[in-house]
Amino acid sequence: MSGVYVKRRSDRIRRNGRAFVVANSIFMALLVFVTLYPFYYVIIGSISGDSVGAQEIYFLYPKDLDLSAYSMVFSTTSILRAYGNTLFITIVGTLLSLLLTTLTAYPLSKQRLHGRRVLTTLFYFTMLFNGGLVPTYLVIRDLGLIDTLWALILPKVISVYNMLLLINFFKSIPSGLEESAKIDGAGDMTALIRIVLPLSLPIFATLTLFYAVGYWNSWFDAVMYLNRSRNFPLQLVLREIVQSVDLSYVAGGGADYSMSDTTIQSVRLATIVVAILPIMMVYPFLQKYFVKGVMIGAIKG
Amino acid sequence: MNRTLRTMRKDRMLYLMLVPGLVFFLLFKYWPMYGISIAFKDYKLGREIWEAPWAGFKYFRQFFSSPDCARVLINTFVISFGKLLVGFPSPILFAILLNEIQRRGAKRFIQTVVYLPHFISWVVVGNLVLMMLAPKTGLFSTAITAITGNDVNVLLDPDAFRWVLILSDTWKELGWSAIIYLAALSGVDMNLYEAAAIDGASRGRMMWHITLPAIRSTIVIMLILRVGKILDAGFEQILIMSNALVNEKCEIIDTYVYKVGLQQARYSYSTAVNLFKSACGLVMVLGVNTVARRWEENML
Numbered sequence: 001m002s003g004v005y006v007k008r009r010s011d012r013i014r015r016n017g018r019a020f021v022v023a024n025s026i027f028m029a030l031l032v033f034v035t036l037y038p039f040y041y042v043i044i045g046s047i048s049g050d051s052v053g054a055q056e057i058y059f060l061y062p063k064d065l066d067l068s069a070y071s072m073v074f075s076t077t078s079i080l081r082a083y084g085n086t087l088f089i090t091i092v093g094t095l096l097s098l099l100l101t102t103l104t105a106y107p108l109s110k111q112r113l114h115g116r117r118v119l120t121t122l123f124y125f126t127m128l129f130n131g132g133l134v135p136t137y138l139v140i141r142d143l144g145l146i147d148t149l150w151a152l153i154l155p156k157v158i159s160v161y162n163m164l165l166l167i168n169f170f171k172s173i174p175s176g177l178e179e180s181a182k183i184d185g186a187g188d189m190t191a192l193i194r195i196v197l198p199l200s201l202p203i204f205a206t207l208t209l210f211y212a213v214g215y216w217n218s219w220f221d222a223v224m225y226l227n228r229s230r231n232f233p234l235q236l237v238l239r240e241i242v243q244s245v246d247l248s249y250v251a252g253g254g255a256d257y258s259m260s261d262t263t264i265q266s267v268r269l270a271t272i273v274v275a276i277l278p279i280m281m282v283y284p285f286l287q288k289y290f291v292k293g294v295m296i297g298a299i300k301g
Numbered sequence: 302m303n304r305t306l307r308t309m310r311k312d313r314m315l316y317l318m319l320v321p322g323l324v325f326f327l328l329f330k331y332w333p334m335y336g337i338s339i340a341f342k343d344y345k346l347g348r349e350i351w352e353a354p355w356a357g358f359k360y361f362r363q364f365f366s367s368p369d370c371a372r373v374l375i376n377t378f379v380i381s382f383g384k385l386l387v388g389f390p391s392p393i394l395f396a397i398l399l400n401e402i403q404r405r406g407a408k409r410f411i412q413t414v415v416y417l418p419h420f421i422s423w424v425v426v427g428n429l430v431l432m433m434l435a436p437k438t439g440l441f442s443t444a445i446t447a448i449t450g451n452d453v454n455v456l457l458d459p460d461a462f463r464w465v466l467i468l469s470d471t472w473k474e475l476g477w478s479a480i481i482y483l484a485a486l487s488g489v490d491m492n493l494y495e496a497a498a499i500d501g502a503s504r505g506r507m508m509w510h511i512t513l514p515a516i517r518s519t520i521v522i523m524l525i526l527r528v529g530k531i532l533d534a535g536f537e538q539i540l541i542m543s544n545a546l547v548n549e550k551c552e553i554i555d556t557y558v559y560k561v562g563l564q565q566a567r568y569s570y571s572t573a574v575n576l577f578k579s580a581c582g583l584v585m586v587l588g589v590n591t592v593a594r595r596w597e598e599n600m601l
Contacts, residue, residue, distance in 0.1 A: 020504050024398055028407075031395070032414050034472070038429040039417070041440070104322030107315035114309050119319065123326055129583045131333025132575035134562045138350075139333045155329045158322060188314040217422035220537055224563065235424045239541070242428050272425055279420045284413050294477075295484045 039276070046070070046269035069266035073274055078229065082237035083274070085149060086216060089233060093153040093215040094208060097162075101207065105163050106192050109170035120167075127160040133224075140225055151225035152218050152233065159214070162207050168296055169203045170196065206293030209286045213279060234275050241271055340573040346566065360573035369557065377553040381534040383467040388478070389527060391471050393520060396482035397512055401504070412483070415476025427541040430469045431456065459550035466542065466551065470535055481523065485516045518600055522593055529589035532582045554578045 044062040046069050073079055107113055108120050130136070136155070145151040177199075178191045186194065197204075219235035226232060283290075309316070335350070340360060342353040364370050395415070402408045418426060433439045436454045437446075445453050455461040493511050502510070536555035543551045552560075554574065562571025 017504055020401070024401055027398060028402065028411055032411060035414050035418065035476075037440070038433055041432070042429065100321050100325065103318040107312075107319050110312075110315060112308070113312055113315055114305060119323070123322070126326060126330040128586050129334075129579055130330060131336055132572060132579060133558055134568050134572045134575065135333040135336025135339065136329075137563065138336050138339075139329065143328070154325075158325050163322075188312070189318070213420050217420075217424075219422060219424050220540070235422050239424050242424075272428065276421055276425055280417065283416065283420050287413060287416065291480055291484070294480045 039280075042269045042272050046266050046273050048266060066266075069263070069270035070274075072263075072267050073270045078232075078237055079234075079241075079271060079274075081230065082232050082234045085231060086234040089149055089152045089218065090212050090215040093157065094211045096153065097157050097159070097211040098204065098207060100158050101163050101166055102192075102197075104158060105166035106170060106188075106196070108163075109167045123160055123163065137224060146225055147228050147231060149231055152221045153215070155221070156214065156218075159211070162210055165293060165296055166200075166203060166207065169200060173199055202289050203293065203296075205286050205289040209283060209290055210293070213283075216279065238271055238275050241268055337572060337576055339569050340576045342569060344569045344572075346568065356569065360570045361577065363570060364574050364577065372549070373552055373554050373557045376550060377532060377534045377555075380463055380466055380539075380551070380553060381531050383463060384470050384535070385527060385531070387467050388471040388474065389524065392475055392478035393482055393516070395475060396479040396486060396516070397508055399479070399483065400486045400512060401508075412476065415479070417476070418473040419477035421473075423537045423541050426469065426473055427538065430465065430472075431542065434465065456544065457546045459547040462543070462547040462551055466535065466538060469542070470538060478523075481519060482516050485519045486512065489515045518597075521596060525589050525593040525596065529586040530582075531585065532578055 044060075047065055047067060048062045104123075108116055108123075110116065131139070140146060140151055140155060145154065173196060177195050181191045181195050217235060218233060219239065222231075222233050222236040226236070229237075339350055339353065341356060341358070342350070343356045343359075344350065344353040399408060399411060402411070433441045434455055436442050436452060436456075442453055442455075445451075455465055489511065494507055497507050497511060532554065534553040534555070536553070536559075539551055539553055539556050540559065543556075555578070558571050558575045558578070561567045561574070
């Protein structure tokens, strides 16, 4: 009797369970769709040809394959120059950030260092309170950085969050390793380069991603500090392309481009694709590392 | 004292390493703090800060007595509270449900997908959202028109637009905010679930009695920290997405500071509003951190 009861009960649970699994799978599939669809839409829109009427809309597949929007993007000087500017601030900025963050974080991870607490507090405080928009602008101006690409790099070259992340990581390395190197006569710099850095590659993968994405996506800094379009980064040019009603600006002032609405739209979309593709191709490979990075930051921070 | 000096001498390489970082913080973080003084002065561009005459609390009084004050404060709170209400529980729910997916490949794929929007700039995301919601051509509005038969344009309706801000922010950060909960869940002992299954517990009961308690302390800490940032309603997002028609209900403190400061060149006034906000923010974060620490101590 009780055996029958148990069997019936577990049957019910299994049936409940199956309904849940199905519902949950559908939910997850919907979530994936909702997340990816806008990106998919941009991609198919960018390769849909000129023959598509302005009122005709594509939702699921491109109407016909036409890569002319891309050839236009890659032949437009303002976009190419912006791409170059963004590459410059991303590469130089990330390298400089990694260097300076390491140099700052390493001494602050040493318990024995006099003044460590004062300095860490001094640096951490800037995370909670800052000068604000206008005072910061005035400083950047007084330093002569207006209209230079350095205005997009130097003011954020060290992120306090990333610095704390690195300090916590350095603290977790057993000190015995460095001590033994010291006994062999190595200085602090040698210990950092030879012993500590090789052990820190995973955290550096995370920091590289965080910094590089920050520089790649920088937009507001450029709005604030740049006036000459020669220096504009990709995000700023992208914003102008998206907002502008006609693309004569993008076409470099040449009146011979007579573009239809759809061409304008596909050039816009192609520019977006070009702007997000590098990030889309890189971040999945670093997932293992940044997940760990976020955890260290959340627990200790 | 002598010994301190001796160890400091021995560590001179470490101090040398700190020099560039120290210079950075002094130049780019502490020097602007001196500039805050223009909030109490009649500052005009082209003059040195110390030359400007003192104005006392004139610009603070100006802000508090202007109709803009209540408006931007209310907008900031409403939008920020909406983001808290929707954007805070969503990643928790998502993490709990993802935890129930058994196939590891599928789980990993879903995670990779939902992390994507976090890495994309607001310039792009804002444009994607506007495209999806655009009347006649956007997927969302087309779907609504097909279902209800009415044309809708949420982009021009101030109240609806607040929801656009809240939901697009939730969409962007859902996966990223879930990481911390997923990490906490991966540490749960699987034996607990097996034992519960033998006792005949249903999936719902297991989620309620095993999964949720496992991340409860994480939830509380994240909530406390989130409340400390309630004055940050999403500066870049709103600057990029909002338009003249919805501005009345979507202008927040930060975008107001930008508008009056750099577009209208009212430097002192803008800095006063900015200081008011950062001072309140500082007090809130410090208060909230104390609460979080107390709570953690009580838990141990």
